[in-house]
Amino acid sequence: MLTTRLDLARIRAARRDVDPVFLDTPLYECDALGRRLGCTVSIKLETANPVRSFKGRGTELVATLLTGQGRTAAVCASAGNLGQALGWSGHRRGLDVTVVATRGAPAVKLERIRALGAELELVDGDFEMARERAVSIARQRDVRLVEDSLDIETCEGAATIGLELADAGSSFDTVLVALGGGAMATGVGYVLKTLSPAVEVICVQPLGAPAMTRSWHERRVVTTASTDTIADGVAGRYPIPAVLDDLLQVADDAVLVGEASIVAGMRMLLEHAGLVVEPSAALGVAAVLEDPDRFAGRHLVTIICGSNVDLAAYHRWVRT
C-alpha cells in the first residue's frame, strides 16, 4: 500500500476540473523511432495544446481551487512552462498571475507568458533564485504562491497522464518520465504503481541537474551548488522533501543522462517521429540511448512533456 500525498479518487475527480484540451492526449506507437532504439516505443504527446506542455493539467486544478477560495491573484516561479500554463488557466478565470523566471529562460517561453497576460518578473541566477523571489512576492502582496511539485494539484494534474496510460490497456512495460521537481514523476508514478504495478517507472534527469536523482538514490535530500544543462525545464537544485518521500515510493529507478544524449534524443524525435521537442522532452529517448541493452526488446512509453524551445538554439543543437 502506497502512502503518498496522492489519492486515486482525487485524481480521477480532478479530470472534471481540467479543460478537455489538455486531456486524452495522443498515445501511439512510433515504429520508425522504435526500430532505431531497438525496442517498441510509444509516444504520449503532451504538446498539442495551447501551452505546448503537460503543465496545463495541473494549473487547471490550481486555478479552479484558487477561484473557489475567492482568490484573485497568484504568483509562481517557473522555468517557463508552469508560468505559461498558470497564465492560461488564470486568464480564463480572471486571476491575476505573476510569474517569476530567470533572464536565461528561453525567450519563447518568456514571450508567451507575457502574451497570455501574466505579469513577468525576471531575476538573475537560476530557477532557485526565481523561487526565492516568488516567495517574497507572495509574502509582500499577500498573494497565493503556487509551488510546482509541492502543491498537490500540480502532481494530481500530472497524475491524470498516468490515468490515461493505465486506461489505455496498452501492452507497455516501462514508462520513462522526465524528472525535475517531481510533479510529473510522482503523479504518473503513483497512478501506475496503483493501477499497473508491473509497469516499471523510470525517472530521467540530466547529469547537469542531478539533485532529485541523487536524492532518490541516497533516500535523503541532496542539493547541488549549480546546474548545467540545456534541459531548462528540469534544472532545479533543491528537491522538496515531501516530493522526494513520494518519489521514493513510486519510482523504480532514477537515471542520469548526458547532454549529448539529450541532443541526440531531440534529433531522433525530429528525424523519426517528426516532433520538435524541448530538451526535457527528450530525456526518455536519451536514457535508451545511454543504456540500450537495458531497454532492448521492451515496450516503453516516453512522455513528450513540452515543445517550448527557442528555435535558434534548437537548430544549433539538432543540426550539429
Add this chain to the structure above:
Amino acid sequence: MLTTRLDLARIRAARRDVDPVFLDTPLYECDALGRRLGCTVSIKLETANPVRSFKGRGTELVATLLTGQGRTAAVCASAGNLGQALGWSGHRRGLDVTVVATRGAPAVKLERIRALGAELELVDGDFEMARERAVSIARQRDVRLVEDSLDIETCEGAATIGLELADAGSSFDTVLVALGGGAMATGVGYVLKTLSPAVEVICVQPLGAPAMTRSWHERRVVTTASTDTIADGVAGRYPIPAVLDDLLQVADDAVLVGEASIVAGMRMLLEHAGLVVEPSAALGVAAVLEDPDRFAGRHLVTIICGSNVDLAAYHRWVRT
C-alpha cells in the same frame, strides 16, 4: 438537403471500425500563430498517430471492408500517405498490400511503406501514372483496387474529422481543408454542411496542381497536363467526376495558393506552433497569408493533415 455519396449515419457508424489511435485528435487554439495571422487559429492535428497523416481513418474502413469480404490483398496508388496508412491497416488484418508510387515521392514515405511490410512498386512520372499502374496490377492479379476519394470509405474516414469538429462545439466559423483528390474536403465538408451549416468550408490547393479547384469553379471536370508543386500529397491531375459532384455541394469555396505561401506556412507552423508538417498540411495557413483581409478576425480551423516530409527538403524550404 445534400445529395452526396456520403451519409451521416454511415459516418457515425464508421468510427467503430477505426482504431482509436486515429480518432479524437487534438483540436486546440494556437494563440501565437493566430496573432501572426490576424485571426483566431485552431489546429486540428492529424499527425500524432502511427502513420503521421489522417489517412488511417479511411484505410481502417477499407481494410475492415475487404477482410469482411474475404479479400486477402489490395493495391493502391499513393503519393505516400495512403500507402503507409493502407500498409498499416492491412498489416494488422493480414492483408497483402501493394502500393504504387512515383520515384519522386518523398523517400521517407517510401521507406515507411516498405517498413510496414507493404510491397512497393515505383513508376516514373507523376501520381496519375501510378494510378494507371495500380489499375493494371489490380486487373492482372485480380486484386481489389483501393482508390482514394472514389472509394467511399476513404471519404467516410476523413469525414470522421468533420464529426469531431462539429461535436467540439467550438466557436470556429471557417474550416480550411487541403484539397487533392477530394476525400478529405468532401468528407469534412459534408459533415459540417450537415451539422454546422454556418461554418464556411474552404478548400485550398496549390496553384501548381489546380485541377480540382478549377473543376469546382467551372462545375465540370478540368484536367491539367502536369503538376508543379512541393505539396506532393495533393498533386493530382484528373479529378474524379463523382468526387467533384460531391465537392460542388459541400465546399463554399476553393482557392489556389502559391509555392512561396506554402513554404511560408510551413515556416510559421514550425515557428509559432512547433509543428513540422508536410507541404499539404500548410495549405490552410498559406491561404490566410495570401488573403489576410478575408480571414481577419475570424476563427478558423486548419487541419494539419500530414507530417511525412523529407527533412533535408524541409530544412531547405523552411530555412531559406
